[in-house]
Each structure stands twice: as C-alpha cells, then as structure tokens.
Amino acid sequence: MAPGSRGAEPAGHGRQRDRPPRPVRDGIGLGLAVGVSGVAFGAAAVSSGLTAWQACALSVLAFTGASQFALVGVIASGGSLLAGTAGAILLGSRNTLYGLRLAEVLRPRVLRKVPLAVGVIDETTAITLAQPDPVTAQKAFTATFWCLYLTWNLATLGGALGAGRLGSPQAFGLDVVGPAAFLALIWPRLKSGRTERLVALAAVALALATTTVLPVGVPVILAATAALAGALAAPAATGAHASASAQGEASPAGAPAAPDGTSPADRAT
Amino acid sequence: MTATWIAVLATAAGCYALKLAGLTVPQRILASPRVRRFAELVPVALLAALSAVQAATNGQAFDLDPARLAGLGAAVVALALRAPFLVVIVVAAATAAALRAAGIS
Numbered sequence: 001m002a003p004g005s006r007g008a009e010p011a012g013h014g015r016q017r018d019r020p021p022r023p024v025r026d027g028i029g030l031g032l033a034v035g036v037s038g039v040a041f042g043a044a045a046v047s048s049g050l051t052a053w054q055a056c057a058l059s060v061l062a063f064t065g066a067s068q069f070a071l072v073g074v075i076a077s078g079g080s081l082l083a084g085t086a087g088a089i090l091l092g093s094r095n096t097l098y099g100l101r102l103a104e105v106l107r108p109r110v111l112r113k114v115p116l117a118v119g120v121i122d123e124t125t126a127i128t129l130a131q132p133d134p135v136t137a138q139k140a141f142t143a144t145f146w147c148l149y150l151t152w153n154l155a156t157l158g159g160a161l162g163a164g165r166l167g168s169p170q171a172f173g174l175d176v177v178g179p180a181a182f183l184a185l186i187w188p189r190l191k192s193g194r195t196e197r198l199v200a201l202a203a204v205a206l207a208l209a210t211t212t213v214l215p216v217g218v219p220v221i222l223a224a225t226a227a228l229a230g231a232l233a234a235p236a237a238t239g240a241h242a243s244a245s246a247q248g249e250a251s252p253a254g255a256p257a258a259p260d261g262t263s264p265a266d267r268a269t
Numbered sequence: 270m271t272a273t274w275i276a277v278l279a280t281a282a283g284c285y286a287l288k289l290a291g292l293t294v295p296q297r298i299l300a301s302p303r304v305r306r307f308a309e310l311v312p313v314a315l316l317a318a319l320s321a322v323q324a325a326t327n328g329q330a331f332d333l334d335p336a337r338l339a340g341l342g343a344a345v346v347a348l349a350l351r352a353p354f355l356v357v358i359v360v361a362a363a364t365a366a367a368l369r370a371a372g373i374s
Contacts (some may be wrong), residue, residue, distance in 0.1 A: 036355060037358075040355065050277070054273060054274065057277050057278070058280065058281060061278070062280055062281040062284040062285070063284075067280060068280075070315065070316070073319050073323055077322060077326070078327075081275070085280050085283070088280045089280060089284060089287070090311060090315060091311065093287055094308045094309065094311065095284070096290050097308050099287075099288050100291045102292065103293075108292065117285060120288035121288075171370075172362060173337075173361065173364065173367075176337050176340035176341055177362055179319075179323045179341050179344075180357055180361035182317070183344055183348065185312070186312065186313050189313050196313050200314065201317075203313070203314035203315070204317050204318055204321040207322050211322060212329050212331075213329075219322060223314050223318030224311055224314050225314075226314040226318075230307075231303050231306040231307035232303060234306070235301075
C-alpha cells in the first residue's frame with residue numbers, strides 16, 4: 001500500500017487492548033510495511049513516462065500515495081497534465097481532515113506546523129490517534145512519519161531505477177499495476193459500507209460512460225460527483241465507519257477513528 | 270522546465286497546502302458531517318474510476334485487453350484472500366505477464 005492511501009489498523013486495540021502502548025515499535029513496523037510499496041509507485045511512474053527524478057520528487061514533496069498514483073495513472077493513459085494534477089490534488093483533500101485531528105492532539109506551534117504538515121497522511125493519523133495520551137501520540141507520529149518517509153522514498157527510487165532497466169512494461173504486466181493498486185487501496189473501504197460500494201459503482205459507470213466523449217482524464221474527475229452524491233445522501237454514516245475501524249478494518253482513504261470511536265478531544269478530557 | 274515537471278510540482282504544492290490547511294484552519298470550517306463524508310468518499314470514487322478507466326480504456330476508446338483484465342481479476346482474488354498490498358500487485362502483474370508470454374494479449 002502507499003502512504004496516505006490506507007489507514008492503519010490502530011495500534012493497541014481489540015484483543016491486545018491490555019498491552020502497554022508501544023508507539024515507536026508500532027510506528028516503525030507500519031512505516032516499513034507500507035513504505036516498501038514505494039517500489040510499485042516508482043515502477044508505475046517510470047512506466048508512465050516520468051523520469052526517475054520526477055518520480056522521486058513526487059515522493060519527497062507530495063508524499064501521499066493515492067495522489068501520486070493518480071497523477072502517473074492519468075499520464076499513463078494519455079490524459080492531460082491539468083486533469084491529472086486536478087485529480088491528484090482532489091484526492092489529497094482528505095489529508096486536510098487529518099490535519100484538523102492531528103492539530104488537536106499534537107498541538108504544534110505555528111512554525112512547527114510547516115515541517116509537520118509533510119507527514120499528515122492516513123497512516124500517521126491512524127497510529128497517532130490510536131494512542132492513549134498526547135506524549136505517546138507525539139512519539140507515535142514521529143516514529144511512523146520518519147520510518148515511512150525514508151522507506152517510501154528509498155523504495156520509490158529503487159522501483160524507478162528498476163523499471164527503467166526493464167524492456168517493454170507490458171511484457172512484465174506493469175500496465176495492470178495501476179488498476180490493481182487503486183483497487184487494493186479502496187478495497188477495505190468497499191468492504192466497510194454500502195454507501196462506499198454504491199459510490200464506487202456509480203463512479204466507474206460515470207467514468208466509463210463518458211470516456212468516448214470527454215477528453216482523457218476528465219471522466220475520472222467527473223466521477224468525484226459520485227462522492228458528492230454519496231455525501232449528500234448519507235452524511236451520517238460516520239458511525240458505521242468508526243465501528244469498522246474498531247474491528248481493525250483498515251480505512252484506505254477515510255478518516256481513521258479512535259479504537260473506541262471517540263474523538264481525540266473526548267479522550268483528552 | 271517541461272510541462273510534466275510543472276504538473277509534478279503543482280501536485281506536490283497542492284497536496285502540501287491541503288495538509289497544512291488542516292493543521293491551520295479553525296475546526297468549525299470542516300466540522301460539517303457532509304463535508305467530512307465527502308472527503309472520505311472522494312478517494313473511493315476517484316480511485317474506482319481510475320482503476321476502471323486504466324483497465325478498460327486506451328485514450329478515448331475502449332480497449333479490453335484479455336491479459337490486463339485477467340491480471341485485474343487475479344488482484345480481486347488476491348484481495349478476497351486478504352493478501353497484503355504488494356502481493357496483490359505482484360499477482361496481478363505476474364498473471365498478465367504470464368498470459369502474454371503464452372501468447373494471449
């Protein structure tokens with residue numbers, strides 16, 4: 001999986017609820033496990049026509065996996081750069097919600113927010129919000145961020161250089177890496193709720209139905225209206241999502257809930 | 270600077286700005302349940318659409334490549350069997366590669 005693409009299973013919940021928090025160990029474990037997927041991103045980026053430098057620049061600067069995959073995906077299918085950029089940035093909007101929650105727990109000073117913002121993604125949020133107190137939460141955030149950031153970037157470099165040495169990308173099946181990665185990223189969300197499945201189906205139908213009439217890349221952005229319809233039709237479905245998280249369901253793109261479904265603010269009091 | 274570099278840097282700047290905004294803006298602006306739900310559902314919609322478009326189209330035309338679709342099918346099976354992310358990717362690519370090596374494409 002990619003950073004910023006799949007929520008982590010909150011540490012220290014469920015059957016192991018009684019064990020003491022291990023923020024650093026959990027963070028490093030998650031960072032390594034998720035970070036190695038940078039290989040897939042590096043390979044996909046180079047196969048789509050980006051240079052290895054461009055692939056690495058995205059991982060260093062954007063550092064949010066779904067957006068990175070989305071940009072190279074649109075480029076790979078011949079779409080306009082504007083459409084690819086718009087889709088990638090739209091995908092990054094959930095990180096704004098994560099930032100809100102992290103600010104409550106980590107309470108960063110103004111200048112500290114500038115470097116901290118780089119690390120505001122699914123995995124760091126999930127693991128930070130799962131900690132019992134602000135001190136442990138700070139440790140968890142720091143450990144997860146640094147391990148994931150370094151691993152993801154090294155893996156991106158490795159994947160980009162490796163793919164560049166292969167012959168035809170198609171012969172190695174690299175053209176299916178993008179579709180498979182996107183599906184894997186949303187899979188836990190598809191299992192977690194009916195609204196999610198309906199939104200996904202509507203998005204696929206919209207995008208495919210408009211493929212032959214709209215410029216390449218635009219059908220994918222149009223598919224975001226399915227999310228708008230879903231949000232307007234079922235805005236209160238957050239309870240179902242919270243319980244899914246409590247069962248250890250990874251949330252690839254959603255806001256990770258605290259294990260008991262309470263907000264960090266609730267628990268801090 | 271090429272257009273691709275501009276897209277790469279614009280994406281990076283936009284994604285960073287969205288992260289920083291969350292740390293900076295007042296809580297109440299994004300407190301609406303509908304706004305939260307929309308932000309949760311956007312990735313589901315966009316990634317589902319991207320997956321379908323890349324799997325089944327090429328440019329503005331449909332392109333149903335048997336090896337690629339079989340690779341995506343293999344990914345679904347791997348996901349249903351709870352395989353980790355990287356295993357899913359490898360299974361999908363290997364399936365498409367094997368079919369092409371066997372002359373199916």
